[in-house]
Amino acid sequence: MSALPPALTETLRSRFEDRFSIAQALREQHGRGESHHTPEIPDAVVFAETTEEVADLVRLCAAENVPVIAYGAGTSLEGHLTAVRGGISIDLSRMSEILRVSAEDLDCTVQAGATREQLNAHLRDQGLFFPIDPGANASLGGMASTRASGTNAVRYGTMRENVLSLAVVLPTGQVIRTGGRARKSSAGYDLTRLFVGSEGTLGIITEVTVRLYGIPDTISAALCSFESVEQAVNAAIAVVQLGIPVARMELMDRGLIKAVNAYSNLALKIEDTLAFEFHGSPAGVQEQVEMVAAIVEDHGGKDFEWANAPEERNRLWKARHNAFYAVVSQRPNAKGWSSDVCVPVSQLSGCIVKTRELLQGCTVPAAILGHVGDGNYHVVFAVDPTNPREIEEVAAINKKMVEYAISVGGTSTGEHGVGTGKIAYLRHEHGDAVDLMAVIKHAIDPKGIMNPGKILPG
Amino acid sequence: MSALPPALTETLRSRFEDRFSIAQALREQHGRGESHHTPEIPDAVVFAETTEEVADLVRLCAAENVPVIAYGAGTSLEGHLTAVRGGISIDLSRMSEILRVSAEDLDCTVQAGATREQLNAHLRDQGLFFPIDPGANASLGGMASTRASGTNAVRYGTMRENVLSLAVVLPTGQVIRTGGRARKSSAGYDLTRLFVGSEGTLGIITEVTVRLYGIPDTISAALCSFESVEQAVNAAIAVVQLGIPVARMELMDRGLIKAVNAYSNLALKIEDTLAFEFHGSPAGVQEQVEMVAAIVEDHGGKDFEWANAPEERNRLWKARHNAFYAVVSQRPNAKGWSSDVCVPVSQLSGCIVKTRELLQGCTVPAAILGHVGDGNYHVVFAVDPTNPREIEEVAAINKKMVEYAISVGGTSTGEHGVGTGKIAYLRHEHGDAVDLMAVIKHAIDPKGIMNPGKILPG
Numbered sequence: 027m028s029a030l031p032p033a034l035t036e037t038l039r040s041r042f043e044d045r046f047s048i049a050q051a052l053r054e055q056h057g058r059g060e061s062h063h064t065p066e067i068p069d070a071v072v073f074a075e076t077t078e079e080v081a082d083l084v085r086l087c088a089a090e091n092v093p094v095i096a097y098g099a100g101t102s103l104e105g106h107l108t109a110v111r112g113g114i115s116i117d118l119s120r121m122s123e124i125l126r127v128s129a130e131d132l133d134c135t136v137q138a139g140a141t142r143e144q145l146n147a148h149l150r151d152q153g154l155f156f157p158i159d160p161g162a163n164a165s166l167g168g169m170a171s172t173r174a175s176g177t178n179a180v181r182y183g184t185m186r187e188n189v190l191s192l193a194v195v196l197p198t199g200q201v202i203r204t205g206g207r208a209r210k211s212s213a214g215y216d217l218t219r220l221f222v223g224s225e226g227t228l229g230i231i232t233e234v235t236v237r238l239y240g241i242p243d244t245i246s247a248a249l250c251s252f253e254s255v256e257q258a259v260n261a262a263i264a265v266v267q268l269g270i271p272v273a274r275m276e277l278m279d280r281g282l283i284k285a286v287n288a289y290s291n292l293a294l295k296i297e298d299t300l301a302f303e304f305h306g307s308p309a310g311v312q313e314q315v316e317m318v319a320a321i322v323e324d325h326g327g328k329d330f331e332w333a334n335a336p337e338e339r340n341r342l343w344k345a346r347h348n349a350f351y352a353v354v355s356q357r358p359n360a361k362g363w364s365s366d367v368c369v370p371v372s373q374l375s376g377c378i379v380k381t382r383e384l385l386q387g388c389t390v391p392a393a394i395l396g397h398v399g400d401g402n403y404h405v406v407f408a409v410d411p412t413n414p415r416e417i418e419e420v421a422a423i424n425k426k427m428v429e430y431a432i433s434v435g436g437t438s439t440g441e442h443g444v445g446t447g448k449i450a451y452l453r454h455e456h457g458d459a460v461d462l463m464a465v466i467k468h469a470i471d472p473k474g475i476m477n478p479g480k481i482l483p484g
Numbered sequence: 485m486s487a488l489p490p491a492l493t494e495t496l497r498s499r500f501e502d503r504f505s506i507a508q509a510l511r512e513q514h515g516r517g518e519s520h521h522t523p524e525i526p527d528a529v530v531f532a533e534t535t536e537e538v539a540d541l542v543r544l545c546a547a548e549n550v551p552v553i554a555y556g557a558g559t560s561l562e563g564h565l566t567a568v569r570g571g572i573s574i575d576l577s578r579m580s581e582i583l584r585v586s587a588e589d590l591d592c593t594v595q596a597g598a599t600r601e602q603l604n605a606h607l608r609d610q611g612l613f614f615p616i617d618p619g620a621n622a623s624l625g626g627m628a629s630t631r632a633s634g635t636n637a638v639r640y641g642t643m644r645e646n647v648l649s650l651a652v653v654l655p656t657g658q659v660i661r662t663g664g665r666a667r668k669s670s671a672g673y674d675l676t677r678l679f680v681g682s683e684g685t686l687g688i689i690t691e692v693t694v695r696l697y698g699i700p701d702t703i704s705a706a707l708c709s710f711e712s713v714e715q716a717v718n719a720a721i722a723v724v725q726l727g728i729p730v731a732r733m734e735l736m737d738r739g740l741i742k743a744v745n746a747y748s749n750l751a752l753k754i755e756d757t758l759a760f761e762f763h764g765s766p767a768g769v770q771e772q773v774e775m776v777a778a779i780v781e782d783h784g785g786k787d788f789e790w791a792n793a794p795e796e797r798n799r800l801w802k803a804r805h806n807a808f809y810a811v812v813s814q815r816p817n818a819k820g821w822s823s824d825v826c827v828p829v830s831q832l833s834g835c836i837v838k839t840r841e842l843l844q845g846c847t848v849p850a851a852i853l854g855h856v857g858d859g860n861y862h863v864v865f866a867v868d869p870t871n872p873r874e875i876e877e878v879a880a881i882n883k884k885m886v887e888y889a890i891s892v893g894g895t896s897t898g899e900h901g902v903g904t905g906k907i908a909y910l911r912h913e914h915g916d917a918v919d920l921m922a923v924i925k926h927a928i929d930p931k932g933i934m935n936p937g938k939i940l941p942g
Contacts, residue, residue, distance in 0.1 A: 130725060130830035173670040184668050186677070187645055202917040208826040209858045210642050211895035212631040212681055213902055213913055214939055215921045219644075219677030223670055240727045267588060269698045309767050368666040372588035400667045437669035444671055455671055459660040462928070463673045469927030470920070481672055 029112050030069045034090050038072060038114075041082070045073040056095075056115035059102030060162065060350070062361040062411050062420075063446060068095060068109035073117045077193055077201055077232040080116060084230065085199030087114055093475050096226040098139055098165030103350075103364050104445030106172070106225055110479035116230065118167055124148050125233065133190055133207060135235040138167025154238045157182035157273075160441065161347040166234045172443035173223030177346065180266070180399030181273045181305065182239065184441065189222050193233035197471040207235065220466075225443050226477035228470045242305035246315060247274075247339045248330040250322050251297035255279050255382065255394060258300050259375050261325035262398040266371050270317050274303035274343075275399040282349055282393035282406075289352035290345035300327070300398075301346060303339075346395075353393050353406040360391075360408035365424050367431035368402035368440030380430050381405060384423045390416050402440035429454070444481045452483055487570050488527045492548050496530060496572075499540070503531040514553075514573035517560030518620065518808070520819040520869050520878075521904060526553060526567035531575045535651055535659055535690040538574060542688065543657030545572055551933050554684040556597055556623030561808075561822050562903030564630070564683055568937035574688065576625055582606050583691065591648055591665060593693040596625025612696045615640035615731075618899065619805040624692045630901035631681030635804065638724070638857030639731045639763065640697065642899065647680050651691035655929040665693065678924075683901050684935035686928045700763035704773060705732075705797045706788040708780050709755035713737050713840065713852060716758050717833050719783035720856040724829050728775050732761035732801075733857040740807055740851035740864075747810030748803035758785070758856075759804060761797075804853075811851050811864040818849075818866035823882050825889035826860035826898030838888050839863060842881045848874050860898035887912070902939045910941055 030038075038046045047053075048070045058065035069092075074080045087094045093113025100107065109115065121137035124145060128134065129152050136145060143163045145156050158169060159176040168174070170192065175184035182188065191205030194217075204217035221231060252258040255277070262275050278286065278299045287294055302318060304311045319330065333339045345352075354362040369377050378394070385392055385405065396403025405427070407420045428438045428451050438444075438451040453460045464482055468474075488496075488506075496504045505511075506528045516523035527550075532538045545552050551571025558565065567573065579595035580602060586592065587610050594603060601621045603614050616627060617634035626632070628650065633642035640646065649663030652675075662675035679689060710716040713735070720733050736744065736757045745752055760776060762769045777788065791797045803810070812820040827835050836852070843850055843863065854861025863885070865878045886896045886909050896902075896909040911918045922940055926932075 128828070128830065131828040132725070132727075133828075173668075173674070175668055179668060183645070186668070186674065187641070196920065200916055200919075202920060203915065204917060206890070206895055206913065207828045207893035208860075208889075208895045208898065209829070210631075210633055210637060210644070210826055210860060210898050212824075212897045212899050213895045213906065214681070214910055214918070215686075215924060216631070216644065216674075216677045216681055217917055217920060219674045220924075223672070223674055228673075267590070269590075307771055309771055313765055313767055366670075368668055370586070370589040370591075370665045371667070372586065402666075402668060431666075432664070435665035437664055437666040437671045439670045440666065440668055441670050448671065452672055455664070457661065458658055459662060459675055460672070461658075462654065462660060462675060465927050466673060466678075466924060469923050 030092060031090050034086060034092060037086060038070065042072050047071050056097050056117065057107060057109050059100060059105065059107050060362065061103045062363040062409055063105035063108055066108045066110055068115040069112045071115045071117055073120050075120050077195065080195045080230055080232050081199045081201050083114065083116055084195050084197065088197055088199065088473060088475055091473055091475060093478050094230065095477050096167065096171070096230045098168035099141055099163060101162035101164045101168065102445060103442045104447035106443060106445040106480055108446055110446070118165065121232065127152065129154060131207065132238045133235060134238055135233055136166050137233055138231050139165050141165050142169065149238065153241050155241050156236060156238055158185055158188055159347065161350050166236065167231045170222050170231050170234050171225050173441065175441040177274045177276055177397055179397060180275055181271055185222055186219060188237045189218055190235040190237060191218050192221050192231050194221050194229040194231055196229045197473065197476055225445065225480050227467060227481050228476060244308045244311040245303065245305055245339065246311050247301070247303045247333045247342055249294065250300050250327045250330050251295050252300070252327050255298045255378055256375060257326045258298050259378050259398055261322050261327055262300060263371050263374060264321045264325065265318055266399055268317065270314055272302055272314060272318065272399060273305040274301065276301040276346055277394065277396045277398045277403065278349070279394040282353065282395050285352040285356050285393055286345045286349055289355050290348055292345055301342065349395050350406055353391065354408045356391050357408040359410065361411045363407040363409050363420050364442065365405045365427050366439045366442040367427055367436055368400060369431050369434050369436030371401045373434040373436065374398060374401050377431060377434065378403065381427055384426055388419065388423060390420055400440065401436070446479060449481065449483050488550060489548050492544060492550060495544060496528065500530050505529050514555050514575065515565060515567050517558060517563065517565050518820065519561045520821040520867055521563035521566060524566045524568055526573040527570045529573045529575055531578050533578050535653065538653045538688055538690050539657045539659050541572065541574055542653050542655065546655055546657065546931060546933055549931055549933060551936050552688065553935050554625065554629070554688045556626035557599055557621060559620035559622045559626065560903060561900045562905035564901060564903040564938055566904055568904070576623065579690065585610065587612060589665065590696045591693060592696055593691055594624050595691055596689050597623050599623050600627065607696065611699050613699050614694060614696055616643055616646055617805065619808050624694065625689045628680050628689050628692050629683050633899045635732045635734055635855055637855060638733055639729055643680055644677060646695045647676055648693040648695060649676050650679050650689050652679050652687040652689055654687045655931065655934050683903065683938050685925060685939050686934060702766045702769040703761065703763055703797065704769050705759070705761045705791045705800055707752065708758050708785045708788050709753050710785050713756045713836055714833060715784045716756050717836050717856055719780050719785055720758060721829050721832060722779045722783065723776055724857055726775065728772055730760055730772060730776065730857060731763040732759065734759040734804055735852065735854045735856045735861065736804070736807070737852040740811065740853050743810040743814055743851055744803045744807055747813050748806060750803055759800065807853050808864055811849065812866045814849050815866040817868065819869045821865040821867050821878050822900065823863045823885050824897045824900040825885055825894055826858060827889050827892055827894030829859045831892040831894065832856060832859050835889060835892065836861065839885055842884055846877065846881060848878055858898065859894065904937060907939065907941050
């Protein structure tokens with residue numbers, strides 16, 4: 027049953043024909059991401075193909091006070107796609123064109139529905155790559171909307187640092203560009219950064235211009251085992267504090283390695299592990315490797331296992347990217363629940379110790395992994411979403427992790443976003459600054475139709 | 485003559501005693517920056533010593549609709565300090581405490597009035613530095629407010645990338661913190677980036693938390709001469725496009741070298757010059773130097789002249805930082821007018837050619853310099869501010885430069901900010917996005933008391 031005003035339904039059907047749908051299964055798919063959050067389904071789905079179509083859709087919905095929710099690849103982990111007040115899910119997956127690549131300026135512009143794997147496949151022949159890599163094959167629009175990052179952020183930064191400008195449809199239906207192509211600018215308010223991380227609550231991103239990088243001359247990857255997670259974390263902290271420009275430095279606890287081995291058909295040693303990737307010139311990589319090897323040894327790390335052949339390296343990182351799915355697949359009919367705190371690196375070891383204490387006696391299968399070079403780590407739980415006791419158990423652990431992270435200067439979410447899942451922590455983290463966020467939200471979207479119920483407490 | 489409401493004058497005088505002043509010379513000093521803009525003086529100056537005092541001041545002024553203008557080191561180049569509607573200049577120079585340094589997390593928090601040279605002097609013993617370096621010894625609050633950068637931005641980024649969080653006094657007098665100390669966060673709107681570059685028009689920054697870096701093991705600097713500016717620029721573009729991580733790559737045309745030699749008592753070869761600095765390990769620097777040397781040779785560059793002893797290097801960069809003053813000092817009673825466009829690197833050579841054409845026949849002494857690794861360059865003119873014909877001549881050249889930069893995807897200001905000087909170009913550059921900036925401004929500062937007449941067209 028769709029609750030859309032009949033006149034709007036008619037208008038959309040005649041304008042978008044079979045790209046407008048109220049089919050139950052499609053709506054259900056569009057009302058959920060990849061995690062445990064209870065889905066709530068939109069009243070209809072429209073597959074948009076141009077920025078102008080998105081603008082028309084928003085204009086039509088605004089006139090009727092109908093919510094709009096942008097949908098990219100559906101890989102949200104914090105309930106961003108939940109249609110808490112119904113409305114239209116605007117599916118941007120058909121807007122996936124790579125509009126422009128400049129090898130000279132190391133940048134490109136893509137439609138918001140293009141995915142990171144698609145972009146990198148497109149760039150490979152030109153010797154270029156786009157480094158931001160959340161585990162999922164997310165859309166660039168979705169990644170910009172949640173201020174995503176991933177394993178490469180320790181060296182290349184997050185979407186915050188790598189988006190140069192955006193095309194955005196505002197709640198009025200007006201289309202703006204938030205910037206040009208210069209590497210830096212002091213010309214007015216930073217609208218690009220305002221929309222990066224705004225989760226569709228201020229406007230809908232339809233084009234994304236991002237920085238690109240040359241594929242490094244030398245890429246080298248290695249795994250290193252430790253007796254304990256704490257040892258591994260302390261080694262990682264030392265690497266960060268010495269400023270060694272590692273490209274990736276990922277923690278995988280032994281539980282995760284086990285899950286990954288099963289899911290990706292690997293035979294990694296089942297120990298607490300750091301996975302490294304080094305980018306640079308041959309001499310530069312050699313130098314990084316030697317420095318890291320010495321640190322690792324000092325912290326009780328056991329011998330490096332190298333994965334230098336591209337196919338071996340790709341297998342390793344693909345397995346790491348699939349870690350979320352690997353943990354979830356350990357249990358039939360489970361859903362994933364990934365915590366996502368990020369703390370100052372000096373606090374990371376204490377946080378992980380605290381987290382491991384919290385996990386003692388936890389009845390839900392869980393594994394720890396993290397982009398430890400940034401102070402960002404996750405516990406992935408494989409929960410039974412039909413079991414309220416389990417949901418409550420994980421929620422309690424998650425709450426303690428978040429509160430502890432905030433108490434040491436950290437954040438409730440390093441890269442997944444607020445969605446519905448972290449709303450309860452926003453004021454705890456930001457205090458009165460939340461009121462300013464609400465002022466901005468209300469000024470830009472006075473009707474509250476842009477992805478309602480996300481980011482800001484009610 | 486102060487136009488302040490007498491009751492406010494009384495309140496401020498009794499609250500701040502001799503830190504409240506309506507002395508003419510002091511007000512004149514606070515109504516101008518370092519460039520050609522016609523000063524307009526505030527009604528009074530208050531020297532604030534704490535965030536709470538700033539909050540009280542703003543609250544008192546807001547109640548009477550009296551404008552407030554933050555004043556740091558007074559080094560603005562685009563008229564940010566001009567009291568176009570009178571009001572109170574809040575001088576933050578006494579709020580210069582370094583509040584906290586964490587060598588472990590590579591970050592620190594300072595009061596907004598601390599200057600970059602003061603901070604670096606404080607950090608040196610710990611082997612740390614803060615890389616953002618506009619020519620002037622600006623305050624960190626001012627640098628955040630204008631989204632400043634400087635010679636190191638090609639490697640270390642600008643204030644946009646290096647501010648972790650801020651304490652800000654809002655137009656209501658409320659004090660907020662825009663973030664924690666985690667390296668990344670997806671928890672809500674990016675208020676930090678909203679205030680970075682907002683030039684005091686949304687609130688007054690009172691504390692700044694920034695990233696720090698370890699002083700590199702090896703630092704090496706070199707000058708290289710070219711037959712023409714175009715050759716030098718093309719060499720610089722090639723260095724950027726190959727992704728060589730130079731720390732600094734600065735263009736100085738022969739006119740500038742002449743001025744710098746005279747001002748800083750140096751004997752640099754009077755030719756179009758690129759100045760480089762390389763940071764890294766000994767092997768890493770060696771590698772960068774070899775790659776750059778090969779590129780420079782391909783582009784007709786003549787032999788490197790090294791400045792590796794710290795005192796020699798410091799002299800070189802001090803001279804470069806004083807370039808603005810060097811050009812201005814060529815002419816008695818002149819004022820500086822610095823253009824400040826930034827373009828995609830692929831467009832830089834064309835822009836410089838165009839600029840040199842515009843400068844042919846210019847009657848005002850001028851020199852070209854630039855952070856060419858970012859596509860950001862300046863023409864510094866030494867104008868006679870009492871001669872309207874000269875002001876008109878430079879304004880016409882500046883206008884053409886800005887319009888050309890925008891036409892190739894660039895920006896009207898790479899690092900100096902909008903102030904009053906670039907307002908006329910904002911809509912040309914951003915189109916309808918300016919309306920969104922105005923919506924944000926009006927929502928946060930409905931009375932329009934925060935540094936009025938800056939950034940947004942009237």
